[in-house]
Amino acid sequence: MEVVMCAVVALFYAASIYLMLSRHMIRILLGVSIFGNAVNLTIFTAGRLTEAAPPVLSALTGAEPANPLPQALILTAIVISFSIFAFLLVLGMRAYQTLGTDNVHRMRTAEANSPMPPPMGY
Amino acid sequence: MATFRSRIFPVAVLAGVLLPASALAAGEGELDTTGVMLQSATGASDWLITLPFVIPLIGAALALALRGRIGFQSWVALVSMGLATIAAVAAFAKVLADGPQVMAVGNWLPPFGILIAVDALGALFVLITTLVGLVGLGYARADTDEGSVQYGFFTFYQLMIAGVCGAFSTGDIFNLYVWFEVFLLSSFGLIVMGSTAIQLDGGVKYGLLNLVATTVFLIAVGLLYGLTGTLNMADIGQVLAARPSGPLLTVCALFVLAFAMKAAVFPLHFWLPASYHTPAVIVSALFAGLLTKVGIYSLMRVVVMLFGAEFDHFSALLIVLGTATGVLGALGALAQADLRRMAAFLVVSGIGAMIVGIGFGTVAGLTGTIVYAVHSIIAMTALFVLVGTMEGATGVRTLNDGGGLYTAFPFAAALGLGVILAVAGLPPFSGFWPKFLLVDAAFQRGDALAVLGAAGVLLTAVITTIVLGRAWVLTVLRPAGDVTPPAAASGDEMSGKMGTLALLVMLLLGLGLFPSLVIPAAEVGAEGLLDPVLYTQRVLSVQ
Numbered sequence: 088m089e090v091v092m093c094a095v096v097a098l099f100y101a102a103s104i105y106l107m108l109s110r111h112m113i114r115i116l117l118g119v120s121i122f123g124n125a126v127n128l129t130i131f132t133a134g135r136l137t138e139a140a141p142p143v144l145s146a147l148t149g150a151e152p153a154n155p156l157p158q159a160l161i162l163t164a165i166v167i168s169f170s171i172f173a174f175l176l177v178l179g180m181r182a183y184q185t186l187g188t189d190n191v192h193r194m195r196t197a198e199a200n201s202p203m204p205p206p207m208g209y
Numbered sequence: 210m211a212t213f214r215s216r217i218f219p220v221a222v223l224a225g226v227l228l229p230a231s232a233l234a235a236g237e238g239e240l241d242t243t244g245v246m247l248q249s250a251t252g253a254s255d256w257l258i259t260l261p262f263v264i265p266l267i268g269a270a271l272a273l274a275l276r277g278r279i280g281f282q283s284w285v286a287l288v289s290m291g292l293a294t295i296a297a298v299a300a301f302a303k304v305l306a307d308g309p310q311v312m313a314v315g316n317w318l319p320p321f322g323i324l325i326a327v328d329a330l331g332a333l334f335v336l337i338t339t340l341v342g343l344v345g346l347g348y349a350r351a352d353t354d355e356g357s358v359q360y361g362f363f364t365f366y367q368l369m370i371a372g373v374c375g376a377f378s379t380g381d382i383f384n385l386y387v388w389f390e391v392f393l394l395s396s397f398g399l400i401v402m403g404s405t406a407i408q409l410d411g412g413v414k415y416g417l418l419n420l421v422a423t424t425v426f427l428i429a430v431g432l433l434y435g436l437t438g439t440l441n442m443a444d445i446g447q448v449l450a451a452r453p454s455g456p457l458l459t460v461c462a463l464f465v466l467a468f469a470m471k472a473a474v475f476p477l478h479f480w481l482p483a484s485y486h487t488p489a490v491i492v493s494a495l496f497a498g499l500l501t502k503v504g505i506y507s508l509m510r511v512v513v514m515l516f517g518a519e520f521d522h523f524s525a526l527l528i529v530l531g532t533a534t535g536v537l538g539a540l541g542a543l544a545q546a547d548l549r550r551m552a553a554f555l556v557v558s559g560i561g562a563m564i565v566g567i568g569f570g571t572v573a574g575l576t577g578t579i580v581y582a583v584h585s586i587i588a589m590t591a592l593f594v595l596v597g598t599m600e601g602a603t604g605v606r607t608l609n610d611g612g613g614l615y616t617a618f619p620f621a622a623a624l625g626l627g628v629i630l631a632v633a634g635l636p637p638f639s640g641f642w643p644k645f646l647l648v649d650a651a652f653q654r655g656d657a658l659a660v661l662g663a664a665g666v667l668l669t670a671v672i673t674t675i676v677l678g679r680a681w682v683l684t685v686l687r688p689a690g691d692v693t694p695p696a697a698a699s700g701d702e703m704s705g706k707m708g709t710l711a712l713l714v715m716l717l718l719g720l721g722l723f724p725s726l727v728i729p730a731a732e733v734g735a736e737g738l739l740d741p742v743l744y745t746q747r748v749l750s751v752q
Contacts, residue, residue: 107417107421112413115417119417119420119421122421122424123424126424126427126428126431129428129431129432130427130430130431130434132435133431133432133434133435133436134434134435135435156434156440157434160383160431160434163383163387164427167387167390168424170394171390171393171394171397171416171420174394174397174416175416175417175420178397178401178409178412178413178416179413181401181404181409182409182410182412182413185404185406185409186406186409186410191413191414194410194413194414195410196406196407196409196410197407197410197411197414197483197484197486197487198482198483202545202546202547203546203607203609204544204546205543205544205545205546205607205608205609205679206546206608206609206683209682209683209687
């Protein structure tokens with residue numbers, strides 16, 4: 088099972104890095120979203136995959152519980168990555184409306200292509 | 210009726226799940242939690258180390274609740290930052306006198322729960338952070354317009370300080386990631402506040418690249434957890450010490466990558482000069498002072514303290530990259546006409562020296578890095594504040610705009626000279642000591658790489674002096690050009706800005722004249738990083 092999960096995670100990373108290397112904002116954002124999910128699966132797999140009862144409730148039935156820590160970590164990471172993704176989506180939208188392009192290579196407002204050089208004498 | 214039903218439904222489901230579960234739990238009787246949880250309440254004095262980030266968090270919540278009352282906002286921030294600074298001073302004194310301080314959150318004992326653990330290094334950084342946050346409020350009050358305040362400027366301001374202090378205080382590696390996100394999210398809010406085209410452009414690059422860096426950090430945390438089965442830093446250190454290397458090198462490399470990206474180390478620094486000049490000046494100032502230093506701190510805390518053996522593989526790499534960062538950053542600053550961009554490149558160049566010190570991997574080198582970071586937090590904030598004050602007073606934004614600061618505001622010009630001497634690393638200001646310590650550490654190490662590092666630090670200082678000397682002559686001494694100053698700045702506004710600048714320069718001068726205020730604490734911090742016996746013992750003996 089771990090091997091399968093590793094392959095899935097690798098696929099996620101590959102897809103997300105491919106998308107993030109694009110110059111179009113929306114593809115980069117999709118890449119970011121997949122990147123976050125790839126990390127969640129990484130943590131999940133790192134916490135060992137076992138056939139076990141749900142944690143907390145299993146204390147009452149006496150069954151072997153699953154490791155609850157990766158689940159807690161992933162829950163935190165999902166909340167954070169989702170909120171940041173939402174922010175970046177709005178930011179990308181505003182940047183597209185204001186700058187008139189979603190191509191990050193053409194976003195040269197903050198860093199001009201040929202800025203004015205400093206003075207050469209007093 | 211339909212809305213009522215749609216609201217009551219999830220509540221009913223939750224109740225249906227939770228009530229039977231809690232009834233079952235109650236039927237089971239009290240669980241025995243000896244050895245897992247504290248049996249008595251956390252002592253009141255243990256809370257001291259959490260106050261520097263708890264108070265700004267409360268202040269931020271209060272500022273948000275009072276968002277309609279514009280006049281209150283900055284006062285809330287002032288009170289909360291003042292209290293946080295007092296708490297940080299007390300915590301620093303306690304740590305120096307008593308060794309590392311530990312607080313078990315939610316009564317869970319280590320290694321199970323999240324732990325707040327502050328040693329000399331953390332306490333020193335927390336103190337400087339709250340101090341800069343407090344002093345920066347003078348400029349923020351003078352410069353922030355009503356619209357930004359209404360959109361929660363002071364909420365984000367306090368949240369960012371809380372996030373940075375939290376990152377310096379935590380003893381849990383996943384919690385460190387969460388604090389990273391706290392200040393990252395607040396910095397997103399601050400960088401786009403105003404929503405001009407240039408800010409959106411800078412915000413896109415800042416946001417995306419910082420998110421990737423933080424996510425790489427999270428990957429490394431996940432893999433480290435898989436290898437060690439624990440998230441408590443002291444516990445991780447013990448597990449790693451007893452384990453053969455193997456995959457740890459990969460995990461260590463991921464940590465180095467993530468923190469180097471956060472700290473803007475060449476060749477991962479391009480996001481910084483692309484974005485730091487775009488937000489409001491005080492926001493740039495705090496970013497420049499604080500955020501990159503969190504990367505430096507984490508590099509020391511995680512990579513140096515936890516990965517002793519694996520870290521040696523990165524020592525040479527860090528010295529070379531640090532040298533490159535310093536020299537190329539300074540050369541980048543030399544090529545800029547825009548003053549804010551020049552300052553952003555100087556932030557990058559300062560990171561170089563700190564990375565060289567980490568690369569040395571000795572107590573002397575790390576002491577140099579810690580002192581440099583303390584100096585740099587204050588000096589880089591002061592540099593941006595100086596640029597902003599000058600812009601407000603004379604309208605000069607680039608080196609081509611003419612000067613006139615000396616004629617218009619001689620006092621500001623004098624303060625500016627102090628900032629410039631400090632950033633260039635000339636005595637009697639604080640920039641001199643860390644460079645001295647780093648070169649001294651290089652002599653102690655004595656190999657070719659150390660010579661390269663020392664040469665890099667000195668060359669960076671020389672180029673920085675040229676950059677700032679030129680800026681001084683062109684923008685301060687030179688008579689005013691044809692740039693019109695912005696609509697007559699009110700006396701209050703100017704005095705707020707100059708007040709912040711004066712306090713920062715006093716700090717720089719104070720640390721320059723009395724380096725013994727910082728160097729002994731930094732030494733204790735550096736020793737604690739290389740040999741964290743006391744830290745580990747304190748953390749694992751909580752009960």
